[in-house]
Amino acid sequence: MTFIISLEELALHHCLMQVDGHAAGRGSETELQARLVAGGMAVRDGDALVLTPAGVELCRSLQHKIAAEKEAERVLAEGGGGGEPQAHGAA
Numbered sequence: 001m002t003f004i005i006s007l008e009e010l011a012l013h014h015c016l017m018q019v020d021g022h023a024a025g026r027g028s029e030t031e032l033q034a035r036l037v038a039g040g041m042a043v044r045d046g047d048a049l050v051l052t053p054a055g056v057e058l059c060r061s062l063q064h065k066i067a068a069e070k071e072a073e074r075v076l077a078e079g080g081g082g083g084e085p086q087a088h089g090a091a
Helices: 007-020 031-038 053-077
Strands: 042-045 048-051
Touching: 007 031, 007 048, 007 053, 031 042, 031 048, 048 053
Parallel strands: none
Antiparallel strands: 042 048
């Protein structure tokens, strides 16, 4: 099965969820957290990182993508995938 979501997107989603849950921002800042701030996805609020509206939307988008991939995996596991797609004109 080919996955739609990349490992980078999963890592980004994990980081966004940490920021949203206020588990990030304490102690040393990771490179990804610094990139979130530089990209306008999060801002510093004292010692904590807080998602901007753009960060919240990105997080939601990734959550939907992850959920869709899990649902597709479930359907395929139940045999509803209909087999491998074939190229047009294949014999």
